[in-house]
Amino acid sequence: MEILAGIDMIGYTAVKEKKSQVFEELMTYQKKVFLICLGFSWNASDAQDLAQEVYLKAYKNIGTLTELSLAKFWLFRIARNTCLNFQKKHRLDRISAFEMTRKIKDPQTPESEMIHQEQLRLLKGAIQKLPKKQRDAFVLKEYGDLSYQEIAETLKIGLGTVMSRLNRARQAIKEQIKGD
Amino acid sequence: MSEYIDLIQKEKEEALRDYREDVFSLRLDQKIAEENQPSRSYASWIRKPAIAGSTVLLILFLGWLSTKFFLPSSFGSEEMHIKNTFVQLFSQHGTILNQYPLQVELDAEKSAIYEFEWSIKRVIFAIQRENAPDEDIVQNLSKVLQNSAFLNKAEKGKSGELNI
Numbered sequence: 001m002e003i004l005a006g007i008d009m010i011g012y013t014a015v016k017e018k019k020s021q022v023f024e025e026l027m028t029y030q031k032k033v034f035l036i037c038l039g040f041s042w043n044a045s046d047a048q049d050l051a052q053e054v055y056l057k058a059y060k061n062i063g064t065l066t067e068l069s070l071a072k073f074w075l076f077r078i079a080r081n082t083c084l085n086f087q088k089k090h091r092l093d094r095i096s097a098f099e100m101t102r103k104i105k106d107p108q109t110p111e112s113e114m115i116h117q118e119q120l121r122l123l124k125g126a127i128q129k130l131p132k133k134q135r136d137a138f139v140l141k142e143y144g145d146l147s148y149q150e151i152a153e154t155l156k157i158g159l160g161t162v163m164s165r166l167n168r169a170r171q172a173i174k175e176q177i178k179g180d
Numbered sequence: 181m182s183e184y185i186d187l188i189q190k191e192k193e194e195a196l197r198d199y200r201e202d203v204f205s206l207r208l209d210q211k212i213a214e215e216n217q218p219s220r221s222y223a224s225w226i227r228k229p230a231i232a233g234s235t236v237l238l239i240l241f242l243g244w245l246s247t248k249f250f251l252p253s254s255f256g257s258e259e260m261h262i263k264n265t266f267v268q269l270f271s272q273h274g275t276i277l278n279q280y281p282l283q284v285e286l287d288a289e290k291s292a293i294y295e296f297e298w299s300i301k302r303v304i305f306a307i308q309r310e311n312a313p314d315e316d317i318v319q320n321l322s323k324v325l326q327n328s329a330f331l332n333k334a335e336k337g338k339s340g341e342l343n344i
Contacts, residue, residue, distance in 0.1 A: 030204055035192055044195040048204070055208050060215065120191060123184050142188050173184065 019062050022071050032144050033079050039143030040083030042124055054079045076154040126176040134169035141166055262304055268318050
């Protein structure tokens with residue numbers, strides 16, 4: 001019994017070490033995660049907080065991860081879900097839109113910066129208005145710099161679907177910005 | 181479209197300029213350390229409702245006990261019910277009782293009245309246990325009284341026969 005318990009302990013320790021290694025590996029994607037969060041949120045400060053939350057969730061739930069080789073996509077999924085929950089809770093589109101407008105109207109800001117901020121506000125607004133599925137694909141591609149294959153793995157959809165969603169998202173953003 | 185791709189690129193660059201991996205890792209390590217610590221605040225949070233819950237349970241138990249000891253039992257109401265039944269019974273069957281020697285015995289000896297009363301009560305309680313309506317109680321009692329009088333008469337007759 002003691003021998004079995006010993007073997008079991010070794011197995012447990014090995015798994016624990018392996019998971020610790022996986023978490024260390026996940027930490028190498030922190031910039032990608034931060035940028036994905038930036039795509040879903042309105043400012044870098046929120047994005048940093050969200051990225052922290054993503055990693056904390058990953059740390060807490062790493063025990064539930066069965067396919068360690070797919071940990072990266074699991075992390076990106078956590079990022080997407082965390083950002084969507086944050087948006088639901090804080091109604092980012094309204095609060096931050098106000099903050100952005102305030103910045104633009106600041107008389108101290110140079111004109112070029114004001115134009116840049118206005119363009120950025122339009123773009124962010126357009127991204128927020130996208131249908132959820134299209135927005136996921138768009139943010140993962142344009143902010144996270146994920147490949148089509150990586151997006152497909154993250155969202156658990158086909159490659160063709162990724163392409164069509166991206167295409168529609170880009171089209172919609174173009175139209176929305178023209179409209180504004 | 182490329183104009184907006186450039187805009188995104190610029191936004192990313194600006195955000196990354198202020199982003200420091202070491203600060204991020206440090207903050208995360210702190211949060212993880214807080215997460216791993218057994219939370220005292222959680223323990224105190226759970227302790228308070230536990231105390232409140234057990235107090236409520238204790239009060240409820242004491243309340244239940246006090247109702248057992250201090251509230252009047254249902255016997256009083258039962259007694260009233262029996263008295264009413266008796267009034268009904270005797271108003272309807274007073275004559276029957278007068279016809280039989282049993283009534284004479286009851287009038288004569290108090291102990292016999294006591295026994296009689298309790299035999300009636302037992303019958304009433306038995307009927308009540310079966311949830312019989314009040315009318316049934318009167319009818320059943322009437323039957324019991326008639327039967328007991330009949331049996332009494334028959335027994336007396338039997339014993340007379342034997343004596344012969």
